[in-house]
Amino acid sequence: MKKNKKIILTIFGYLVSLSLLVIVFKDTNFERVFEYLKKIDPFLVLLALLLNVIFVWIRGAYQKNNLHITTPNIRTGTSIVSIGVSLFYNAVLPTRLGDVIRAIFISLRDNIKKKRLLPYILVEKIIDFLFVIFFFLLIVIIESEDEILSYLFVTLAVIIIFIITLILYVKFNKKVINFILSIVPAKFNKLFSEINHEAINGMSCFKTKNQIAKSLVLLISGWVIILCIFYILSYPFIDQLNLPNYSAIYFLFFSAVALSLPSAPSGIGTVHYGLYLAVQILMGGDIPNNQSDLVAALIISLHLLLVMLDVIIGGVILLVYRQKNNIRFINNRFFL
Numbered sequence: 001m002k003k004n005k006k007i008i009l010t011i012f013g014y015l016v017s018l019s020l021l022v023i024v025f026k027d028t029n030f031e032r033v034f035e036y037l038k039k040i041d042p043f044l045v046l047l048a049l050l051l052n053v054i055f056v057w058i059r060g061a062y063q064k065n066n067l068h069i070t071t072p073n074i075r076t077g078t079s080i081v082s083i084g085v086s087l088f089y090n091a092v093l094p095t096r097l098g099d100v101i102r103a104i105f106i107s108l109r110d111n112i113k114k115k116r117l118l119p120y121i122l123v124e125k126i127i128d129f130l131f132v133i134f135f136f137l138l139i140v141i142i143e144s145e146d147e148i149l150s151y152l153f154v155t156l157a158v159i160i161i162f163i164i165t166l167i168l169y170v171k172f173n174k175k176v177i178n179f180i181l182s183i184v185p186a187k188f189n190k191l192f193s194e195i196n197h198e199a200i201n202g203m204s205c206f207k208t209k210n211q212i213a214k215s216l217v218l219l220i221s222g223w224v225i226i227l228c229i230f231y232i233l234s235y236p237f238i239d240q241l242n243l244p245n246y247s248a249i250y251f252l253f254f255s256a257v258a259l260s261l262p263s264a265p266s267g268i269g270t271v272h273y274g275l276y277l278a279v280q281i282l283m284g285g286d287i288p289n290n291q292s293d294l295v296a297a298l299i300i301s302l303h304l305l306l307v308m309l310d311v312i313i314g315g316v317i318l319l320v321y322r323q324k325n326n327i328r329f330i331n332n333r334f335f336l
C-alpha cells in the first residue's frame with residue numbers, strides 16, 4: 001500500500017511538472033532561447049560555483065553548531081559532507097529525499113540516532129523558510145504602496161513573534177512543560193513528554209545566547225551567499241530585461257516556494273513556473289511578446305545552472321569521500 005502511494009505521488013509530481021512546463025514554454029522559440037544561452041559568461045558560472053563551495057562549508061558549520069548540544073559527537077567533516085550529500089540527492093531525486101539521506105549519512109558516520117536528527121532537519125527547514133519570507137516581505141514593503149503596508153507589517157510581526165516564542169520555549173522549557181503536564185490529563189503526560197523531547201532536540205540551537213548568535217550569523221551568511229549566487233547567475237538577464245536590482249530576492253523566494261510543491265526531481269516545472277511568476281510580478285503583470293524568449297532563457301538558465309552547481313559540488317564531495325572512506329551503499333540503494 002505504501003509503495004503504491006509513493007508511485008502515485010511520484011506520477012502526480014511528474015504530471016504537475018509537465019503541465020507547468022507547457023504553461024511556461026508553450027509559445028517559446030527555443031532557437032532564440034538557445035542563442036541567448038550561448039552568451040552566458042563562463043566566469044560568472046565559475047564564480048557561482050566557488051560561492052556554492054563556500055555555502056556548503058558555512059551550512060555544515062551551521063548544522064554542527066545547532067546539533068552540538070544534543071549530539072556533541074557530530075564531527076565538522078561529517079556535517080559539511082552531509083550538506084553536499086543532501087544537495088546532490090535533492091537535485092537528482094524527487095520529494096527532496098536528500099534531506100532524509102543527510103540524516104541517514106550523519107547517523108551512519110557518527111553513530112547518531114536518526115530520531116535525533118530528523119526533528120532538527122524539520123526545524124531547520126521551517127527556520128529557512130521563515131527567513132526567506134522575512135526578507136522577501138522587507139523588500140516588498142520597501143517597494144509597496146501605502147494601502148498594503150499594514151498587512152505586510154502584520155505578517156512580519158507574526159513571523160518575529162513566532163521565532164521569539166520558539167526561543168523562549170526552549171529557554172524556559174522545563175517550566176513550560178511542567179505547566180502543560182499539570183493541566184493535561186495524566187494519561188497524556190508520557191505523550192507530551194516524548195513530543196517535547198523530540199521538539200527540544202530539533203531546536204537545541206536556541207539554548208544559549210552564544211549558540212543563538214552564532215547560528216544567526218551562519219544562517220544569514222549562508223542565505224547571503226545563496227542570494228549572491230542567484231544574482232550572479234541572473235544578472236545578465238536582469239540587465240537586458242531592465243528588471244530592478246532586487247529581482248534576485250524574488251527569484252529566490254519563488255524558487256523556495258516552488259521546491260516545496262510535488263514535482264519531478266530538482267523542482268522541474270514548479271521552479272520554472274515560480275520564476276515565471278516572479279518575472280511577471282517584476283514586470284508589472286505582463287511579459288511583452290518581444291521579451292518572452294529572453295525571459296524563457298532566464299528561467300531555463302537559472303534553474304539549470306543552480307541544479308548543475310548542486311550536482312557538481314555534491315557529486316565531487318560524494319566521490320572523494322567515498323574513495324577516502326570506502327563507502328558504498330545505504331540499503332543497496334543510495335550511493336554514499
